[in-house]
Amino acid sequence: MSGLEIMDYNTQQVQRQAQKAEKEEKEVTEEGGEPQPQEDVIVITHQMQLELPKGADKSNVKVIENLISRRIDIRIPGADENYIYDYMVLGESGDMESLDYSSEGGSGTVALTMDKAVEADYSFDEEYLYLDFFSPRELHDRIVVVDAGHGGGAPGAVAGTHYEKNITLGIVQYLKAYFDEADDASIGVYYTRLDDSNPSLSERVGLANDLQADLFLSVHINSLKGNTGVEGVEVMYNELAPDTAFDTQDFAQICLDEEVAALGAKKRSIINGNKIYIIRHSAAPVALVEVGFMNNPNELARLVDPGYQQKAAKGLYQALLKSLDRLDES
Ligand SMILES: [Zn+2]
Numbered sequence: 001m002s003g004l005e006i007m008d009y010n011t012q013q014v015q016r017q018a019q020k021a022e023k024e025e026k027e028v029t030e031e032g033g034e035p036q037p038q039e040d041v042i043v044i045t046h047q048m049q050l051e052l053p054k055g056a057d058k059s060n061v062k063v064i065e066n067l068i069s070r071r072i073d074i075r076i077p078g079a080d081e082n083y084i085y086d087y088m089v090l091g092e093s094g095d096m097e098s099l100d101y102s103s104e105g106g107s108g109t110v111a112l113t114m115d116k117a118v119e120a121d122y123s124f125d126e127e128y129l130y131l132d133f134f135s136p137r138e139l140h141d142r143i144v145v146v147d148a149g150h151g152g153g154a155p156g157a158v159a160g161t162h163y164e165k166n167i168t169l170g171i172v173q174y175l176k177a178y179f180d181e182a183d184d185a186s187i188g189v190y191y192t193r194l195d196d197s198n199p200s201l202s203e204r205v206g207l208a209n210d211l212q213a214d215l216f217l218s219v220h221i222n223s224l225k226g227n228t229g230v231e232g233v234e235v236m237y238n239e240l241a242p243d244t245a246f247d248t249q250d251f252a253q254i255c256l257d258e259e260v261a262a263l264g265a266k267k268r269s270i271i272n273g274n275k276i277y278i279i280r281h282s283a284a285p286v287a288l289v290e291v292g293f294m295n296n297p298n299e300l301a302r303l304v305d306p307g308y309q310q311k312a313a314k315g316l317y318q319a320l321l322k323s324l325d326r327l328d329e330s
Pocket of ligand 1: 220
């Protein structure tokens with residue numbers, strides 16, 4: 001469905017509503033009875049509003065946003081296959097590319113595909129769910145994108161029963177907890193994944209570029225076969241990126257310093273990583289932090305420890321805050 005069709009569709013909805021009101025008016029006239037109160041005129045004050053079926057309200061309607069796939073799914077309990085025809089679904093967002101509806105097992109899903117990464121702000125009243133869409137740039141002064149390396153069918157480095165994808169996700173979840181706790185609306189933090197999914201490399205760096213991120217941080221765990229003595233923190237940056245007041249090299253250096261300080265780990269160095277797809281394609285200053293080496297049994301034992309993962313997250317959190325300060329100064 002194209003944007004135009006959605007407008008047509010909504011026009012139909014409005015027309016249908018108008019016809020319904022007209023018909024009711026006519027019936028009243030024909031019956032010659034008391035004039036009945038007319039249906040309220042619907043004034044659209046939000047970019048989208050959805051009428052809720054009985055039993056659906058803010059306690060059970062779910063709005064699931066996925067910025068990477070530019071999708072917003074609205075799960076509505078009690079919405080059957082006719083919901084989309086029987087209820088008012090009105091919208092006039094220029095950001096919307098398509099609207100699809102499906103129902104299964106007594107609950108319906110309105111799936112919105114947006115033409116760019118937008119955040120939905122939503123609220124409820126007795127009858128309606130209201131949505132407004134904002135580009136993250138409208139909501140926050142600074143934008144950070146955090147990427148937990150690998151995921152899903154791509155475990156990354158493997159050591160015995162331990163997968164890199166789980167360690168990176170553990171660290172990123174702690175990092176999110178720090179940002180959530182600080183609750184600073186001036187900084188918008190977006191994550192390429194917060195579960196065991198595996199966005200493509202172009203989706204990961206694409207999110208950072210879409211959002212015009214100020215910083216793009218990717219978290220990985222190193223592995224070097226045949227050298228069990230190797231250890232410590234290493235950070236990749238893009239040597240080919242333009243040299244600016246605060247660039248990828250500065251960001252990588254701060255990540256290295258802060259991570260080493262937080263973990264008490266061995267300080268290795270920042271290294272050129274422009275052969276790495278997400279580094280090469282990042283418009284924002286990028287740092288890919290290799291927190292430690294999984295092939296070193298001693299470091300592996302630390303890396304899988306939640307306490308150590310939390311410390312790693314604290315180091316990255318400090319690094320991001322410090323880098324944002326530096327950006328403000330530059
Ligand atoms: Zn990796």
